[in-house]
Amino acid sequence: MTPDAGGEGDPEQRVRIRPYLRAPVAGAAASAPDPGPEGPRPFVLTAGRVASADPAIGLETQVTAEPGASDDEVALLPPELQAIIALCAEPISVAEISARTRLHFGVTRVLVGDLRAAGHLEVHLGPGDGASDPELILRVIDGLRAIS
């Protein structure tokens, strides 16, 4: 095989690099392949599920660990789930769990729903419509006014 054997294309447009490699043409260089994500894709942790067990779980929903959960059961869970349960010793929002565990919010929501179904977490879904409660808003107004 001679060095010329690889040049079945138009040789004047492609720079040949010995022995058989060609430098990419200008257009190909612009569309360099995406390096791709680092590590596994986020929803691997949820086995691909994107819909939460409970769609009412929102960013600000408060979560606490279930007091009756046994350590032995928790110890058998994957580390991500253990991290979530450890964070929930005190009331915490789903958004904070997501930020502290560096999991995507959608992933966190599914995992929290799973842990609730398994009895490890208590998810405090309030009456849901605080926005229509004037007394609640007045309390927020008073609390903000106290900031100085």
Place this chain on the structure above:
Amino acid sequence: MDSVRSPDWPAAPLGGLAANSAAARYGTPSGPAPAVGRAQPPHPAEPAYPPAHPPAPPAPVAGPRPEAHPGRRAAPPVPVKILIAGGFGVGKTTTVGAISEIAPLTTEAEMTSAGIGIDDPGARSAKTTTTVAMDFGCVTIDRSLKLYLFGTPGQARFGFMWDDLARGALGALVVVDSSRLDDCYPVVDYFEQAGLPFVVGVNAFDGRLALDLDAIRWALAIGEHVPLVRFDARDRLSVRDTLLVVLDRALQRATRDRGA
């Protein structure tokens, strides 16, 4: 005073992660947050997860255990939220950070295929998926009430997350830069259609506005009932007063709904 606390904040810490103070719970962003894959073992000498955990001596410094104080479980606070929306670089995170008692945290939401095709990712972007970072903070109003502030991008391609965010929100503050108004049109449209009370806050960079408020109101085509205020995102009191305007609108709506 650097952090915002209510006067009746419980003083006695419960120890470890359970310490019920904002500083102890959140600390700095680089604090001892349990990173994924390095979960704190629920108890020492735990055999199931050998990586990075040599069997620890059974020291009394056990990890946070919910069972440690079963009788001392306070009900979680009722969360309320206000959205801070706006384009890139208009000062959303600064606004959140000015009033939040914690350094703004970041959570990520993936723009899934549900958003693609509905929302044009933009001519400049060749990406088909993207990750949206949302910054948020909180203000503890009192023991049973906590206000969350969520910063969200205001461009149309992030609309897939607005439904989630707007559900149950008291109201929204749309932050605009007076020299770049275009990023906020979609979110203003959305809030108008969703009936969410909102206020447009013009972030006065360096104390100057490129346009006066009347011109901005005209350009945004917002109704007379929508407050348009000028504020400084770096100033805690300025942000507080702007949020009070949002809450005033929320209160108007709530009392109107209650009366109806």
